[in-house]
Amino acid sequence: MKLSDSTLQERAFKALDGFKIEIPSWGFANTGTRFGKFVQAAAATTIEEKFADAAEVNKLTGATPTLALHVLWDLPDGVKDVPEVRALERKFGVKSGSINPNLFQDQEYKFGSLCNPSAEIRERALEHMLDSIEIGKALGSRDVSLWMADGSNYPGTQSMRRRVEWLEEALRTSHERLGPNQRLLVEYKPFEPAFYHTDIADWGMASHFARAAGPQACVLVDTGHHYSAQNIEQVVAWLLHTNMLGGFHFNDRRYADDDLTLGSIDPYQIFRIFHEIHVAADDGLAMEIAYMIDQSHNLKGKIEAMVQTVVTAQELYLKAALVNRERLAELQKNCELVAAEELFRGAFWSDVRPRTRAWREARGLAADPLEALRASGYVEKIGRERGSRSSAVSSYA
Ligand code: RM4
Ligand code: MN
Ligand code: MN
Numbered sequence: 001m002k003l004s005d006s007t008l009q010e011r012a013f014k015a016l017d018g019f020k021i022e023i024p025s026w027g028f029a030n031t032g033t034r035f036g037k038f039v040q041a042a043a044a045t046t047i048e049e050k051f052a053d054a055a056e057v058n059k060l061t062g063a064t065p066t067l068a069l070h071v072l073w074d075l076p077d078g079v080k081d082v083p084e085v086r087a088l089e090r091k092f093g094v095k096s097g098s099i100n101p102n103l104f105q106d107q108e109y110k111f112g113s114l115c116n117p118s119a120e121i122r123e124r125a126l127e128h129m130l131d132s133i134e135i136g137k138a139l140g141s142r143d144v145s146l147w148m149a150d151g152s153n154y155p156g157t158q159s160m161r162r163r164v165e166w167l168e169e170a171l172r173t174s175h176e177r178l179g180p181n182q183r184l185l186v187e188y189k190p191f192e193p194a195f196y197h198t199d200i201a202d203w204g205m206a207s208h209f210a211r212a213a214g215p216q217a218c219v220l221v222d223t224g225h226h227y228s229a230q231n232i233e234q235v236v237a238w239l240l241h242t243n244m245l246g247g248f249h250f251n252d253r254r255y256a257d258d259d260l261t262l263g264s265i266d267p268y269q270i271f272r273i274f275h276e277i278h279v280a281a282d283d284g285l286a287m288e289i290a291y292m293i294d295q296s297h298n299l300k301g302k303i304e305a306m307v308q309t310v311v312t313a314q315e316l317y318l319k320a321a322l323v324n325r326e327r328l329a330e331l332q333k334n335c336e337l338v339a340a341e342e343l344f345r346g347a348f349w350s351d352v353r354p355r356t357r358a359w360r361e362a363r364g365l366a367a368d369p370l371e372a373l374r375a376s377g378y379v380e381k382i383g384r385e386r387g388s389r390s391s392a393v394s395s396y397a
Contacts, residue, residue, distance in 0.1 A: 003324055012355040013362070015321035016063075021250070021313050022097040022292040023057055024068040025050040027306055031296040038298055041387030042379050047074050047081075048088055049386065053303055055092035056378055060369040061310045062360070066097030068145070068292055071132050072105060078131045082138040096139040098185070098247075098292060101132040104149035104193075112150040114170040115163035115199045122166055129174045137179045143247065143290055144178075145220055146171075147187040151194025151201075163199050171213035178216050185220035185246040185290070186210045190227055192257055202226075203235045207244050218246030222294055223270070224257040225249075233272040240280040240287060247290030248273075250313060259295045261305055263312040270313075271348050274320035282325060303379055307369050315352055323347040 003011075028044040030037055044050040054067040075081040089095055103113035103125050111117065113125035129146070136144050150167075152158040175184055188206040191198055200206050203219055210217035219239055226232055239245035250270070252260040263270050280287060291313070297305040324343060331340035357367050366372030373379070 001324075001327060003322075008322055009355065009358070011321060012318055012352070013359055015318055016314060016356065016359045017363075019314060019317050020063055020065060020291065021310060022066045022068050022290065023054055023064045023306055023310070024070075024292065024294055024296070025054070025074050026070055027293065027296050028053040028302050029073070029296070030298075032298045040302060041383035043302060043386070045386065047085065049382070050074070051088040051092040051094055053306075053382075054094045056303060056373075056376075057306050057310065058094055060307055060366055060372055061314070062363055062365045063310055063314060064094075066095045066141075068097045068100060069141075070100045070102055071128070071135060072102035075135055079134050079138055082135060085139060096141045098143040098145045098290060099132050099136040099139070099141055100145050100147070101128055103128060103146075109149070112158075112163070112199070113148055114167050115148070115150040117158070117162075122170065126170050126173060129170065130177050133174060133177045133179075133182065133184075136182055142181060143183050143185050144174075145185040145187060145247070145249075145292075147189065147220075147222075148199060149193050151191075151196065151198035153194055153196050155196060158197070160197055160199075167199060167209060168212045171209055171217065175214035175217055178214075182216060183246060183288075184210070184213055184217040186213070186217060187220040187222055187225070187249065189222065189225040189257065203239060207239070207242065210244060210246075219244045220247050220249060220290075221245070222249035222251070222257075223262075223273070224251045224253040224259060224294075228255070232269060233276050236273050236276045237280075240276060240285055243286055245287060245289060247292060249292050249294030250309075251293065251295045261295060261297070261300070261312070262293065262309045263316055267312070267316055268348055270316045271320050274317050275323055275344075278320055278323065279325060301379060304370065304373060307373050311356070311369055314356055318352045318356060319347055319350065322350070322352065 028050045030039050030043040032038055044053050051067060058064045069075060085096055103109060108121050108124065114122055116122050132144050178184060186200065186206045186209050188200045188202050189198055190201050200209060206219045210219055221236060223232060250262045252262050252265045254265050293309055295309060328340060328343055331343060360367050
């Protein structure tokens with residue numbers, strides 16, 4: 001049976017009302033590739049500017065109330081910086097989101113952080129984890145998202161198993177420090193910067209570490225952190241089934257961890273992931289999923305790219321929400337393959353933009369956020385104000 005237009009409209013509004021996506025502070029800063037950095041006049045160089053830009057994106061989209069923070073780049077003095085961040089939250093009406101420890105930039109992490117063969121360096125990395133947890137507590141933010149660059153480049157040069165033991169122990173200790181409302185999200189990545197082995201290389205390893213850490217730990221799926229042929233929605237389905245899915249870092253890729261705009265290369269992939277989530281919600285599966293963007297644009301304008309990403313995420317989430325899942329279940333049961341596939345594909349191809357537009361108008365938001373951004377002159381304004389200051393940059397911060 002086809003769904004009536006009023007049912008579709010009702011589902012669409014409900015889906016969009018419930019969809020919030022976190023944006024990363026580092027997405028507003030100057031970034032580049034290992035070959036060079038191209039400085040943008042409008043890029044944020046202070047945490048205040050990052051909050052200001054995040055507030056602008058939230059004003060335009062109504063979907064990004066929280067800002068992910070990277071400890072080293074945004075809170076270089078750790079917990080001491082919390083009052084300043086709290087003041088910025090009040091000033092700009094944006095809350096701190098996930099806290100991202102930085103265990104990859106300091107010189108001592110050359111051979112690893114929580115998996116470094118040196119007990120002293122592991123201890124220092126653990127201290128940073130514990131500090132990050134305290135920052136999260138002080139900010140009232142739920143998630144600490146752990147990504148490590150740990151691994152090795154050449155066979156035989158490290159004990160992979162010893163490193164597993166060290167990491168299990170560090171995560172257990174970290175977990176003990178979590179407050180009752182905090183979570184530890186464990187991110188995985190198959191390679192880069194290490195090119196022989198990565199200590200948390202895939203979702204199986206991340207699940208293991210999260211379980212070993214304790215009940216408030218779960219897995220974070222970064223869409224760019226898979227081998228090219230991997231079926232990511234199947235990974236998502238498994239994590240949902242095992243109640244281990246904590247959140248996403250969304251971005252797109254053509255080759256590796258390219259951090260391109262979500263949906264720019266393969267929007268169908270993201271649609272398929274969202275579909276698994278909608279099905280799991282129908283089934284009443286317990287889940288608390290943090291949707292986050294992990295992109296940093298060095299060629300596109302940063303705020304423009306962020307708004308484009310949020311709008312794309314809303315569209316793909318909505319397309320998946322509007323799949324006629326009752327009908328699809330029947331077709332699956334009867335193994336009507338072509339009809340099932342056509343229904344699924346049809347939802348992907350249907351244009352939901354009139355519905356996102358109607359939702360924005362009903363919620364008092366700009367009908368076309370990108371157009372509204374252009375019309376506001378915000379990027380030109382901050383470009384004039386900030387332009388003279390941004391010259392040499394050495395990192396994301
Ligand atoms: C990593 C990973 C992390 C992100 C850093 C900047 O590849 O995706 O989540 O914090 O990049
Ligand atoms: Mn990530
Ligand atoms: Mn990444």
